[in-house]
Amino acid sequence: MKSACSSDATAAAGRQRPVQQAAAVGRQRPAQQAAARSDNCRAQIPACAVRNCPTRVLQNRETFVCPRCLPGFVAVQSSDGTSAVQCGTYQVVAGSSRTCSSCPIGSYCSGGVTDASLPTFWSDFGGEAKPCNPARAVGLTTRTVNSSSSDDCVASGGYVLPASAGGPAQQCTGARYAPALNQLRQCLQCPPWLGPPASLTGPQEDGKQVCQVPPGKYLEASTQALLSCPQGTYRPGYVRTDAAAAAAACIKCPYGSVTRQSGSASAADCMVPPGYFVKSSDAGAAAAAGEMVKCPTTPAGSTDEGYYRSGWARPDAVLSTNAARDGRDVCSSCGQGVLSSPRDPDESPTALPGSLTPATASSCYIHIGEGLTREISSDTSGSTWKAIRPCPANSFGAAADVFGLAEVPCTQCGFGLGAPAGSSSAEQCKNRGGYGYRDGAAYACPVGTWAAAGSMQPCQPCPAGRTSSIGAAASPENCIVLPGFGVYATSDDKALNPWAPGNVTSTLQAKPCPQGFWSQGDELGGTSQNPVCQRCIAPESTTGPGSSSCNACVPGFGKDANSSQCTACPYGSFQSDIQPTCNTCPAIAYGNPLGDGTSSFASYGISFAAGAKGPNGCVPRHALVSKLIGDTIVNNLALPDAMFATTLDVYAVLQQQQQQQQQQQQVSDTAALQACLEACPADACCIAELSRTSDNSLSCRQARLAPVSPSTADGRARMFYKLPPSDPAAHFAAQDYTNMASGTFAVCDVHAWRADVAAGRLGNPLGMADSPGAGRPTFDGAEWNAAGCMTVESCKQACMADVSCWGFVWSPDVKSRTPVRGGFALRAGERRLQSASFFVSPDGNAAANSGAEAAFAGSGLGVGALQWQ
Template identity: 30%
Template sequence: MQNVCERCKPGYNTTDDGLSCVCMPGTWHSCVSGSCTCLPCDKGMFCPGGWRQAKNYAPEDQKGQRLSCEQATVVDAASLINTTTIRANGLTTKSTGAKRPQDCVPMPGFYLASTGRNSQKAALCPKSTYSPGYGRIRQCLKCQSGTEEKPDANYAANVTDLLPPLNKTLRVNRTDVCQVGPGRYLVQNVVRDCPAGSFRTSWSQTTESSSRYCFTCPPGVTTNSTRATNQTACKVVAPGVSMNMSTLESAQLQALAGDNSLAGNDVALCPYGTYFPGGVIDSTTNTTCLTCPFNTTTQFLGAASINDCQIPPGYYIQVAAPGATMGNLTTCPTNVSGQGYYRSGWTSYTDITARDTNGTTACTACGAGILSDLTDIDELGGGNDTSKLVAGSSYSCYIQAGWGMVPAGVAADQTLQYSAVECSNNTYGVANRTYGLQSTPCKPCQRNLITLQPASTNYTQCVNPAGFGYSPGGATVCAPGTYTSQGSMQGCIACPAGRTTADNATLQTAITDCYVMPGYGVYNGTNGTSPWNFTTPVDTADKANLTVMPCPVGYYGEGGQLDSKCVQCNGTRTTQGEMSSSVDQCNRCPAGFEFTNSTGSCSACPAGKYQPGYLGNDAPGDTPNFGAGLSCLTCPTTLSVYISSNGTEKEFNSTGTTYRTGAASRDECIPKVAQLGIDVGTKFFDNDTLLDSVGASDFETCITAACTDQCCFVQFDYAYRKNGTGGPGTQKCRFKQMTPVTATSIASTSNLVYYKMLPSDAIAAASLGKVEAKAMSSGLYARCALPTDWAALSDTDQIGKRLLAAALPATDLALCKKRCDMMSVCWGFTVKGGQCMLRGGFDEQDVRSFFRNPADSTTQGW
């Protein structure tokens, strides 16, 4: 019988001998109730397939087994193959139909601990590792640097932990396993320790935002180290921060809550005068800040070191004794024994030079006489209290108004020292209290100016001394005759006219120093009777203001007193001129007087003489020189010319006289006999019967014999051409005796005739052509009473020719004289019946008329 080969069922492979059918790799031989088949290899197992080398009909165990991934254990059909079993082993396959042990891979959370075919085994990932599974990894993946497994995570430590009731989890997911632990944070995929001053309390997955930051400690607080895991680690208070435990704990809770508002808050700093080097809060004092030694202070808030404790400007440490270690911060004294002190700049509390018992060595002395004041802001509390001041710089040193400051040497530290001086008289210092150390010398007053007291403060207190006049640039000694009062700041004032001063500036201070100059005297112009002799005031100022005038001629003034008067020369003596200053200058006679004896007394010049006074002629003795003021001079002789009986000119010399004694001028000299001017006429009277008549052979006899001392008018008819024959006729002498009137007061009812008294110098002494000058008036008129029998005549015009048609009122004799003086043809005027009538002469051939002035007069009664 021939054998027929059958083909293997699908899924089977034939063995090499072709005698048996075995399962293909990836399947296993399963026989259930005599029914066998090749089934796909279950997940978690591998099936290498039947043995192709089997011979003589392969036994069942060679037709295809399924093996567990772990240690290749045969798993028969009756064995339980499920997920739990596979999970417990930790090995599985990615899918069914696995063929080799190499197809076995660790499940998530496992790694291959052994890879041998029969020893292949999976193990749980250890702490802080993970495995996503399904890869033949020989070890689990480690967490990235800085991440780690949370200590209390529910991960299985062994396979039994995976079973109920524990049911722990596997380390499969990196995110779940590898977390950022407390005290650390993730930045740019790198885990870093929270820096000092921050903390993190929780575990966070790297995917969580909370893993990316740390919580910041409260402001002013830090940690002892990095990687702080709790807010309580924020217990190290920063240097200079002021804090107590209660405040700290409250701030820690805020920081834990993630209160970001804390970051912008200002911490409380240690106040001025305290410091804190940093660290934990002292449980005893429950505060951080420490008080500076000696109650010194700090320059800023938040001082961190005891070395920040310093002595501020204006302070020193007062100790009980030199070298003492206990003391207290004290302000520098301002004034001790007339000297001020200050201390500038900051210095350490350890500076022993800033320690003293009273501050006079620890603080800097301003200088002798220089005081100090509180001028600088007290920086003890940071300088915030501007109401409190200290002497904290050299600017605190000051000099008083009216003082100066000068260099006084160089100190050991090469700083320039100063001292204060009170400005002496005639200088001035600062105007007000002046601060700071600098050379401020007293300034001198301008030239010759003085001050009235020391410590003057301004140039305006420099004034002129008494007797010095002020002008820009200073004062100048007043010249004699001027004065100024002290402090007037005016120029020299001239003394009133006639006054002067001593040549001594100290005696030229006021108008009361202006005494009367020699040759002057006080004058009272209102006292018309005696302006040089009146009662002067008692008050000195009133005396100084009396008017002073030059002493007139006849007076002298010795001066030298406020009320010196002009004194009249004794008797009738006079002076050579005005402003005589001594009685010795009363050495001349006044005009009209002369020395008459050896005693030097003066008497009036008699009639016919005159004395014009002193006119600068210093002839010695009694030499009768004109202008010597010593002797009277005889009036000159006056020459008149008339026609004689034989028709020739003939001269007549008339002696001179005066109308009073004591004549002072040659102009007062008048001739005793004066010829009527030819322009007036040749005779006074047209009616010869009014005159007395005597025969006279010549004119001289007519004048000297017929006409006596009371004869006023003479008409002489020399009868040369009588009867037209050309020969001489009978000569006649006509004249009229009248009583001269010399009284000073004339009654309004008086009947008078006034005729001109011709001056001697106006009488010409030559021909008829010159005789008209004899009509010139001296301005004086002689008066004669009209005879009583003339008053009965109805027409008195025969006593001279009427020159004006209308009469003038006799009450105004000055007008009558003036009108007559202005008319050369007027020889005088008559006053009768209250009327004044100007009179001229009549013309008649061979007649010449003359005034025959009365006898010499001793009084001015004309």
């Protein structure tokens, strides 16, 4: 029976006496045999993955067979070819102990053999690991461990299988190769046009390393054809077909030089033809960097010289190394100011037919109107050529471009006449522009006159309102218009606006621009652009006539420090004249009504719309409710207590701030007043009331209302509060400002208290102001839609005419004398002891940001009301 190996337990069993073993087995019952089957299976086939092995009769003997081996072991078949009697190991004999190991790489194990060597004894022989290679041979191996057959032997890289069974592997050398772990019988051959370098010896497995492109050749990418390196390139050695160098074909000659034939294999074949030099990559010029460049006519940074170069040369011999890398150090100079142009046949093999290059001195030339002279050095050791570029004014030079190096003089014009620089004939000697011809000579035209160049005429006067510099005006167009002046139409052109003539020419006269118009005029010494006076675009204007720019703004507009444009005066500012900047709304200072008589508080001025045209559009942010009516001072709006939903302990707030700032000082009444007012939101109507408490401190409570539009179309109850001006002098300086009206009313939403509004409990009727008690006023009631107060505008006028009126209200819940829904009623306040009230308006900037500016009606300054006529 065949077996890959026997375990140590099996080996021990083999050493028992056969007769005793047989007798014991014969005496076992079938049940005992089944119980021992599992242990005997593991002892005989240790690598079997099945616990209970089946048995088969093999060679007239019942033997365990394995249905499935453990991972990493290979089944070893018995003589019947179908039964696995062992799992992929072979036996290593070491003394009397025997163990099984995986068959190593490069060998195969066909399995062990167990035969009866004597009638009464068993002899166990483990499987052997047989090498794939014959003795002293290499090149054969296996793909993995646990190989069990010679068919598992494969060839290593650079070898193929033996020509006959049992022989050594065949080497692949020269232009042949074989990949690793192959089962080839013959080596793979390179294409006939590819081959290995001479330095590559021995067996080879990498076809890319063996089949390389030879020197002077390259592999064309699309067709894989082997081609000779074209002119201007070379390849010095072998290169792999999968290398980037093969895809990029051959190596370009250094610096763009060329070769005289194709198939070059050395950089020594690279040359620079006549008329060229080498510009290195350090030059930085994108188009020519690192390439051959023709000797320059006008090198970068110079307009003085041209160059040429003769003869073939190595690239390093004509490599420009000066700072500019412009070739002036390797090409020959034509001379100072002498240019060069390609005039010689281009000998470069890559040049197009008919191409030219500056290869000799015949490429040197001067332009028409230039001169050429030869200067001898002071030591007479040599000479240089110098171009006169161009011939100076009042002379003439070459009549056409002149090639070659020969003297060409610049000839002077006749007396008093001149010619432009670069003239090429005597006929060009004329009177210059700005010079008049008289009595056979030319003279500079005086200020205010002109003469055309070449006219040979006397000087002519400039049109009225224009001027010129001495000898500078060659035409009427040179008669310039001064800043602040503009051309205008004459009386003969009556159909046109005089300041907007339809046919603007240099013959038109000029006058100072009127106010509101501007002109920059012409630049001195230049050609007149015939500027007209431009009307300033509102809101820009000028401070007076003759302005060269719109240097001011119309009322309601100004320029800030960061812009030259006129913009509407922002909230809290105004501009009442044609001036460049806006003025800040004036502040109002008043004494603390609950203080000691020495302290005061100042309220800054605000406006409820941008573009205020005067101080009468400004109102104080904090308006003190203090109206003198006879001998009575009204200091309270007589609002329901329920409206004051916010109460502040201003002393506690200030003391907490002092503690945070590590300050210890007594809180003043003025500081408490200021804290109460500054607590009002910037985007709300805020009525702040301060009262003196029993402990002589001040209490603060606030009614915060939303600002709304003056329109009553939405049916919500409204309160209109009359605001005083922030600048009393702008109204009636003789009156107390608290009794005055600015014409601006703050409109606040009181719909939450519509019942109080309808019952007349929001404010008092006019003429009922005295209420010395500290409780609620007793003057409830209202006269709705009384004569003079039936609309928003009529109520405003009536309230402004009555000093006791602090505003008016509108209720949707009262009957009206008109078909219009709801009613209006004028309201007055009351007097309370030890108390003071302020109406704190929304800040204009916050109102603009929150969209609440529509809540303010007043003196025609509402948002969107600014229009230019």
